[in-house]
Amino acid sequence: DPIAQSFTVDETGAFLSSVDLYFGSKDLTDSLTVEIRTVELGTPTNTLVNEYSSVEISPKDINTSTDGSVATKVKFPTPIYLEPNTEYAIVLLAPTTNNYEAWIARMKEKTVSTSALPDAESVMVSKQYVGGSLFKSQNGTIWTASQFEDMKFTLYKCDFSKTPGTAYLYNPKIDINNVSFCKLNTDAIT
Numbered sequence: 597d598p599i600a601q602s603f604t605v606d607e608t609g610a611f612l613s614s615v616d617l618y619f620g621s622k623d624l625t626d627s628l629t630v631e632i633r634t635v636e637l638g639t640p641t642n643t644l645v646n647e648y649s650s651v652e653i654s655p656k657d658i659n660t661s662t663d664g665s666v667a668t669k670v671k672f673p674t675p676i677y678l679e680p681n682t683e684y685a686i687v688l689l690a691p692t693t694n695n696y697e698a699w700i701a702r703m704k705e706k707t708v709s710t711s712a713l714p715d716a717e718s719v720m721v722s723k724q725y726v727g728g729s730l731f732k733s734q735n736g737t738i739w740t741a742s743q744f745e746d747m748k749f750t751l752y753k754c755d756f757s758k759t760p761g762t763a764y765l766y767n768p769k770i771d772i773n774n775v776s777f778c779k780l781n782t783d784a785i786t
Contacts, residue, residue: 598691599730604681604728611677612672612754613753615669617748619658619696623690628690631649632672633687638683639731642737648672651671691736699747701745728746729743
């Protein structure tokens with residue numbers, strides 16, 4: 597079943613380049629889709645932020661751990677602009693399998709890294725760290741908020757250089773009399 601984690605972008609906005617996700621288990625053959633979606637009235641929508649905000653990940657590229665310590669980096673093909681003071685959601689979809697498990701924290705429970713310690717030494721999850729909510733769904737369109745849980749993740753925003761750059765383009769001389777040449781397609785250079 598799909599899950600989603602909402603988060604709010606700070607007052608400066610961001611160009612999101614990648615996200616680290618943490619998995620306890622994975623499917624051996626079926627891929628996982630990671631999407632960045634818009635949020636409306638506090639709930640994830642079906643709308644992607646842009647056409648590049650959906651990435652399919654092969655199981656061979658997904659790391660798992662028994663303690664939530666090993667990340668799987670999901671890189672988007674181009675930076676995704678996230679508007680300031682706006683809520684978005686990370687959505688995990690694997691419609692053909694139930695073998696993916698993402699690490700989450702649950703309020704008032706011990707952290708995984710301290711769960712084997714005596715109560716006096718263990719650490720309890722006492723507050724939500726991103727100001728968002730975890731959502732669960734059976735179909736990816738109707739979401740139920742889980743107010744006391746959060747998915748473990750790390751967002752990476754771009755830090756653009758202010759140093760000017762230079763691009764050099766070279767057009768070789770074409771001998772029209774001896775060589776046939778092709779006309780470039782519209783928008784041939786991006």
